[in-house]
Amino acid sequence: MIEKISVLFRTSVETKIIEIAIYDGAKQIPIPKLAVLSLSGIHDEKPDDSNTFTLDPPLEIQYGVGVSINVLFSSPSPSTLGEITFTSLGLQLKTV
Numbered sequence: 001m002i003e004k005i006s007v008l009f010r011t012s013v014e015t016k017i018i019e020i021a022i023y024d025g026a027k028q029i030p031i032p033k034l035a036v037l038s039l040s041g042i043h044d045e046k047p048d049d050s051n052t053f054t055l056d057p058p059l060e061i062q063y064g065v066g067v068s069i070n071v072l073f074s075s076p077s078p079s080t081l082g083e084i085t086f087t088s089l090g091l092q093l094k095t096v
Contacts, residue, residue, distance in 0.1 A: 002093060002094070006047040014076065019034065024065065
């Protein structure tokens with residue numbers, strides 16, 4: 001069972017993580033607090049309040065876990081490109 005998810009990342013000011021989706025096999029598990037996000041900045045060194053989420057109740061996975069991250073790139077001008085760098089993704093598991 002998954003208790004926490006951490007996504008270590010770094011973005012430019014024009015870029016935001018707007019959703020983190022977790023899948024059990026091919027089926028997305030609805031998690032409302034991960035569906036509407038606005039995360040940006042420097043959060044690539046260690047877990048913190050902006051990159052770590054507790055799942056309550058913990059998620060039971062039967063087929064295999066998948067994670068996708070929806071990123072919004074908004075640019076004030078065509079010459080400015082948004083950037084994101086992912087350092088790692090971690091799952092804290094609960095043993096039973």
